[in-house]
Amino acid sequence: MRTSYVSNRQKLGQFFTPERITDFIISFLDADTTSILELGCGEGTFGKSALSRFPNMNYVGVELDRKWHKLAIGKIPEKSVLLGDALSMRTFRKLQHCAPFSAAIGNPPYTRHILNSNSLSQIYRAFPSIRTIPINKLSRLDLAFLAASLSLIQRGGVLAFILPKTFFSDPGFRMFRQDLVKRYQCDFVAELDSATFEGIEVDTTFLLLRNQAPTINNVRLGKVNLEGEVVADLSVSFSSAIDRMDFSHYKLLQELNLADESSMLRLADVVQDFQRGSLSKIEFVKMGREHFHTTDFPSDFDEIDFGDASEISGVHARAGDILVPRVGSRCLLRQAIVQRGGRSITDCIYRIRPNEGFAETILQSLQHEIGQRWRQAHARGTCAKYLTVTDIMQMPLIT
Numbered sequence: 001m002r003t004s005y006v007s008n009r010q011k012l013g014q015f016f017t018p019e020r021i022t023d024f025i026i027s028f029l030d031a032d033t034t035s036i037l038e039l040g041c042g043e044g045t046f047g048k049s050a051l052s053r054f055p056n057m058n059y060v061g062v063e064l065d066r067k068w069h070k071l072a073i074g075k076i077p078e079k080s081v082l083l084g085d086a087l088s089m090r091t092f093r094k095l096q097h098c099a100p101f102s103a104a105i106g107n108p109p110y111t112r113h114i115l116n117s118n119s120l121s122q123i124y125r126a127f128p129s130i131r132t133i134p135i136n137k138l139s140r141l142d143l144a145f146l147a148a149s150l151s152l153i154q155r156g157g158v159l160a161f162i163l164p165k166t167f168f169s170d171p172g173f174r175m176f177r178q179d180l181v182k183r184y185q186c187d188f189v190a191e192l193d194s195a196t197f198e199g200i201e202v203d204t205t206f207l208l209l210r211n212q213a214p215t216i217n218n219v220r221l222g223k224v225n226l227e228g229e230v231v232a233d234l235s236v237s238f239s240s241a242i243d244r245m246d247f248s249h250y251k252l253l254q255e256l257n258l259a260d261e262s263s264m265l266r267l268a269d270v271v272q273d274f275q276r277g278s279l280s281k282i283e284f285v286k287m288g289r290e291h292f293h294t295t296d297f298p299s300d301f302d303e304i305d306f307g308d309a310s311e312i313s314g315v316h317a318r319a320g321d322i323l324v325p326r327v328g329s330r331c332l333l334r335q336a337i338v339q340r341g342g343r344s345i346t347d348c349i350y351r352i353r354p355n356e357g358f359a360e361t362i363l364q365s366l367q368h369e370i371g372q373r374w375r376q377a378h379a380r381g382t383c384a385k386y387l388t389v390t391d392i393m394q395m396p397l398i399t
């Protein structure tokens, strides 16, 4: 029983939105909302919040898992919740009878599945710039739920969704963001606290949009606390929003007083070569070869002595190189400069080879609040954290 709960939890992306957050999200819907769709409604908390604000509205939820469907119909009228696959043609036809909805809400599963042709065409219709979804390969269900919901709401209708932060910060989602701001009226994009969901640390974002062409040229970004309150917000242009829509990035630029970005010296300006290790720690261990991994960063100083150079091959660090973690949790903010010797590095490490005379500037900038907070704010990944080359190369330097 426990096993099936655990595996379903992972397989179906089951983590549930607390009521204070569902109440908060429902508060953004129009006062004249008459019908709401929720694909993947879980235990029905969103539906309960929606019905308490709009008692006479027509709510339709869909849930695949019998266990959560049963819990949902304990909270909301049984006829409001369909048991089935939200993306099947069978369900879609049933939903079309009730469409168009005034609003769609939800927190879809952040998992992958092979999508049917209907889901693929819904994605292409909603986000035509996305051209890279392979047929018969696992694809993102959250994106498919988003597109399906958009296809079922009325023109001018509201979509209020919780999505992984990756959609709003990852370079791979640039085309998605471009369509988002150019095709829809993106009213609010707000980071939720990573402790919002019980039992799981996950970086998510609340997206509020209207299914119509944009009427203004900027996007409001914000941060929501655990109580479901907006604690800070700011506004960014479309071109910035396409680049990234994560509030913490812009907030950091503001706080560090880095508004004049054009005159700023960045890591990319003073780097001769930037490499990532090519082999994993496991591969090094299997080959019995010495290597430098994220767990080898010294915790109390930033200099490493690899001793007399042993036999090194592949991507390696030598004296004068600066190493930073690419992946990790607590270690992500470390750095070290190689004083002597050389060693191969794993694929979790970036090697920075500075331009002559810039090693000290780079090291000090990494150690400085700017380097620490830059990496903290740009760490990507919904659960495991990583830094991209683009983000780290854009790190401002203290001069």
Ligand SMILES: C[S@@+](CC[C@H](N)C(=O)[O-])C[C@H]1O[C@@H](n2cnc3c(N)ncnc32)[C@H](O)[C@@H]1O
Pocket: 012, 013, 014, 015, 016, 017, 018, 039, 040, 041, 042, 043, 044, 045, 046, 062, 063, 064, 065, 068, 084, 085, 086, 087, 106, 107, 108, 109, 110
């Ligand atoms: C992240 S949970 C969120 C549940 C709920 N919306 C909330 O915010 O509390 C996603 C839900 O989608 C359900 N689900 C996953 N795949 C589904 C599918 N193909 N059709 C319908 N529901 C699905 C899961 O069982 C889970 O209850």
